[in-house]
Amino acid sequence: MxxxxxxxxxxxxxxxxxxxxxxxxxxxxxxxxxxxxxxxxxxxxxxxxxxxxxxxxxxxxxxxxxxxxxxxxxxxxxxxxxxxxxxxxxxxxxxxxxxxxxxxxxxxxxxxxxxxxxxxQRISWDSLPSEAGIDEVDIETIERFKRMAKKRLPEISDEDSIEKILKNLELIKEDKLTNAGLLLFGKKPQKYIHGAGARVGRFKTPTIILDTVDVSGNLFKQLDGLMEAIKKHLNVRFEIKGIEREDIWDYPLEAIREAVINALIHRDYLSLADIQIKIFDDKIWFYNPGKLPEEITIEMLKQDHASIPRNRHIAYVFFLAGLIEKWGSGTKRMVELCKEAGLPEPEFKEEGGFVVEFYKDIYTEEYLAKLGLNERQIRAVMYVKEKGRITNKEYQEICSVSKATATRDLTELVNMGIFSICGVGKRTLHYILMNQK
Missing domain, CATH: 3.30.950.30 (Schlafen, AAA domain)
Structure with missing residues (x-):
């Protein structure tokens, strides 16, 4: 023992x-x-x-x-x-x-x-009464919610008073807004709940900051503000599909939006730390001061899993507003959207809080190692990223291997969908990255 x-x-x-x-x-x-x-x-x-x-x-x-x-x-x-x-x-x-x-x-x-x-005591923090009265409600946000919620809450009416809506949503207690009600619909929740804001930074390196945007207000306004601050630092190109023009961003915006909503819904509002979003040349890093529930593991996040929201009233209102499809599906949706865009799966971690990292480049040494590539194959991918192509002979030379080993390694890279074969015959046959074709 x-x-x-x-x-x-x-x-x-x-x-x-x-x-x-x-x-x-x-x-x-x-x-x-x-x-x-x-x-x-x-x-x-x-x-x-x-x-x-x-x-x-x-x-x-x-x-x-x-x-x-x-x-x-x-x-x-x-x-x-x-x-x-x-x-x-x-x-x-x-x-x-x-x-x-x-x-x-x-x-x-x-x-x-x-x-x-x-x-x-099985009490959700967001259900507790705050110090704010109903006079702290932002009318514009309430009106916006009415429009957004009509599909999932058909009984809601334009004539409904603020008080009726908040009572129906259980966002009023003891004549005060609950913490959820204040965060969702307050004019300035940060006046009562310290640290209930977010920050977006554009980083050249971990220590060189090019731009910082502080975002506050209620959660609907924070969602808008965070998305605008992130998009400002992303590249976008367009492709013509049929007769439609489609904008192609560095990262699928739906996945980024899911990550922002996930942070707003699940953060620990007892913490004084802000939500932090750091945009680097090759990745975006999201930090949310709120760890996973004990019942949920990192591995479960990429699959269908039960939802155990820390702030269930906030999550419910976001659901009614059509901002989330169903509880527990957000992280899986992030994974699917990145894979559809030909990007690495986002990484989920617990580092003092909950972290999500999106990678712009699928061909990084770290990601390739996770796929099981050996050192030679990773070196070859880095070579093709720089030179644009590689031949069997060049592979032999840069990796100091026989032709048989080079052929075997290159065939594996083709089978894994990383390399494509171009040309015919010994003189013109070469390999390029799949997304260059």
Whole structure:
């Protein structure tokens, strides 16, 4: 045995262990063994009969928790096993709240404690009343929402009052706008909710900033402002398809818009950090101060997955407005749109918050390595990006390999859809990047 997130060893009982029991109850539950050293070796304990009576009573009186306390034989030694179930309500020890992180105990305070209490009580932060009254509502945004929501909310009427709409959407509580109501329809939510803004920067390098745009206002206005700030720094060309002209941007705008909406809906508004969007020559980096729910993994984001919105009232209003199709589909849609545009799949990461990265160039060394190309093949792709083409002989020379190896490597690149074959016969046969054809 060894210690883990849900197992802890104690050589002997001490009332301070109630803190560990509190942390287990507030997390996923766990087991404490009394009479086992920190290396997992059973050493036994004394006064077992008294402990079997005292420990459950102390747990109940101090924590209000009923734990399963029993004797277990480990390698010939009698030890006490305390099994703690996950509690559905917050548990405190001497007025303080603890959770289990890895094999350590963390005391909660500040916004972390607020998040914990809301989660335990199944309360969405955006449903709580704010300090703003209905006079803080931006009439223009409400009127815009009426127009946008008619398809999914046919009962909405142009004659409906602001108060009626907000009440129907559960965005008023105790005569105050809820946090969601303020963020969605407020004139200036940042007056009440600090850090509820966003920032777009154009970067030449991680330290050289060419332009910065701060975007504030309610979430509908932030969506517009962020998209305009991003488009300002993207290239666009056009293609004629049939008789229609189609604008082709560096990145599919629908995917970028999905990423912006995802950040606005799912960010942690208890954090003072802004949404940050950094535009580089070859990529766009989105940062949203809000980690994924425990039930959702990074791998699940590229597939159909359940939606567990942090701010469910905000998500619902965006759905009614037609800004999202269905909950849980946004990240998968980003992937599909990038693949359709011939770009690498966006990367999703957790780095202090939630990060999405879009790449302009599919032929980067990092991305090619992820596809499984060997170093020679990556070198050849970089060569073709610079020179425009490569022959079998050139491949042999730059990679110092035999003709057979060069042929095998090049054939793999063709089969993977990275290279195309051009020309006929030994003298004219060469390879180019697929999207150059």
């Amino acid at each position: 060894r210690e883990s997130k849900q197992v802890e060893f104690k050589a002997q009982w001490n009332d301070e262990h109630l803190k560990t029991i509190c942390a287990f109850a507030n997390s996923e539950g766990g087991i404490i063994y009394i009479g086992v050293d920190d290396k997992g070796n059973p050493i036994g304990t004394t006064n077992i009969d008294k402990l079997l009576e005292d420990i459950p009573n102390k747990i109940l009186s101090k924590l209000g928790v009923i734990a399963d306390v029993d004797v277990e034989m480990l390698k010939g030694q009698e030890v006490i096993k305390i099994k703690v179930e996950k509690s559905e309500v917050p548990i405190s020890y001497d007025g303080k709240f603890y959770i289990r992180t890895g094999s350590t105990i963390q005391q909660l305070s500040g916004n972390e404690l607020v998040r914990f209490m809301l989660k335990k």
